[in-house]
Amino acid sequence: MDEIDRLQLLAQLAEEHCELNHGPQTRPEDYPASDYLVIPIGYKKNDIEEVSVRDLVIPVCIECAQALLEDEWTLLYCIDCGNSRWVCREMARNHYRHHILWLKGCPDCSYEFGGLYFNETPKVAGHPEFIANYQHLLSCMC
Ligand SMILES: [Zn+2]
Numbered sequence: 001m002d003e004i005d006r007l008q009l010l011a012q013l014a015e016e017h018c019e020l021n022h023g024p025q026t027r028p029e030d031y032p033a034s035d036y037l038v039i040p041i042g043y044k045k046n047d048i049e050e051v052s053v054r055d056l057v058i059p060v061c062i063e064c065a066q067a068l069l070e071d072e073w074t075l076l077y078c079i080d081c082g083n084s085r086w087v088c089r090e091m092a093r094n095h096y097r098h099h100i101l102w103l104k105g106c107p108d109c110s111y112e113f114g115g116l117y118f119n120e121t122p123k124v125a126g127h128p129e130f131i132a133n134y135q136h137l138l139s140c141m142c
């Protein structure tokens with residue numbers, strides 16, 4: 001993502017709402033976005049070269065941004081339909097150690113499950129990448 005894209009997104013931030021799951025009987029309008037989660041979607045050409053096709057940009061509220069930086073929760077996010085679900089790591093059967101797991105297809109949009117992915121970019125030390133408030137914090141942790 002270049003600087004112009006970034007600034008454009010930041011200019012719209014005040015009008016955005018959190019797109020992550022806050023449970024049933026909640027309305028996105030009640031959760032104003034405080035940041036964007038930016039995920040480069042691409043593929044590995046070989047061991048060295050990674051090709052980023054596009055950026056997935058998800059507006060998130062302050063609560064969700066905080067949860068994504070802490071170790072209590074793992075977010076499961078379907079990149080096909082945008083549905084998400086939080087898993088409490090302590091209660092989960094599996095041992096989750098990532099902050100976000102990306103699903104390629106989920107029961108809500110298709111039954112063709114295309115796989116599970118995670119980002120482990122050294123730049124952000126396995127943490128999700130934010131572009132507004134948390135950017136500084138993340139670069140300090142590296
Ligand atoms: Zn939220």
Ligand SMILES: [Zn+2]
Nearest residue numbers: 078081106109
């Ligand atoms: Zn889905």
